Amino acid sequence: MRESLNPSPLSRLWHGLRPDWSRTVAARRVAAAGLVLLAAVTALKPDPSATEDRVVVAARDLEPGTELTVDDVSVESRSATTTPDGALTDVGDLLGKTLAGPARRGEALTDVRLLGPRLAEAAAGPDARVVPLHLADPALLDIVRAGDVVDVLAVDSEPIDDVTAPRVVARGAVVVLASGAADGPGGDGVVLVALPVQAAIDAAGASLSQAITLTFH
Numbered sequence: 001m002r003e004s005l006n007p008s009p010l011s012r013l014w015h016g017l018r019p020d021w022s023r024t025v026a027a028r029r030v031a032a033a034g035l036v037l038l039a040a041v042t043a044l045k046p047d048p049s050a051t052e053d054r055v056v057v058a059a060r061d062l063e064p065g066t067e068l069t070v071d072d073v074s075v076e077s078r079s080a081t082t083t084p085d086g087a088l089t090d091v092g093d094l095l096g097k098t099l100a101g102p103a104r105r106g107e108a109l110t111d112v113r114l115l116g117p118r119l120a121e122a123a124a125g126p127d128a129r130v131v132p133l134h135l136a137d138p139a140l141l142d143i144v145r146a147g148d149v150v151d152v153l154a155v156d157s158e159p160i161d162d163v164t165a166p167r168v169v170a171r172g173a174v175v176v177l178a179s180g181a182a183d184g185p186g187g188d189g190v191v192l193v194a195l196p197v198q199a200a201i202d203a204a205g206a207s208l209s210q211a212i213t214l215t216f217h
Helices: 009-017 021-044 117-124 138-142 197-208
Strands: 052-058 074-080 128-132 149-156 168-179 190-195 209-214
Touching: 009 168, 117 168, 117 190, 117 209, 149 190, 149 197, 168 197, 190 197, 197 209
Parallel strands: none
Antiparallel strands: 052 074, 128 190, 149 168, 149 209, 168 190
């Protein structure tokens, strides 16, 4: 008996459910190609941990002149793209060093934030020196700030012919630290300034025998 040319509903349903092997093979090939591409992208994607730096940061708000201890600093991971140049990575490099300026909690500490050759060079150029100055007027300590540009003036302690005109010892000194509050005439504050080597020698020599004051730029 010949098969009917008009398939029954059941026959049509069977043909609709039967998988099309050609389409299945193509779908498998597309899926395989997608997996290969995903694997390649994953392999090329940088490891997040490889793009981070371990840097030393302030563990709390710090004031200028702080002599750093283990309680003042900690180590954190930071994105390499946001890590500042000169960021310090070893806590041991900071212990006992003096902080030249204020630092907020979590701030990365760099080589120019500490008193030393790097700070002097950054402030006043190669071969610069940092000079401590005791000021004749301690009240200046209330207004002088790190980063101020000043001229250093000296006045002879013994006036000549009753004339006490000051002389300029050094120009364009950069204040790197002002330490100690003004407690009247006996205040024992000090201002550290960065100067080129010869000007630094002149200022240091004048401070041994003459009253020192500053003028601000």
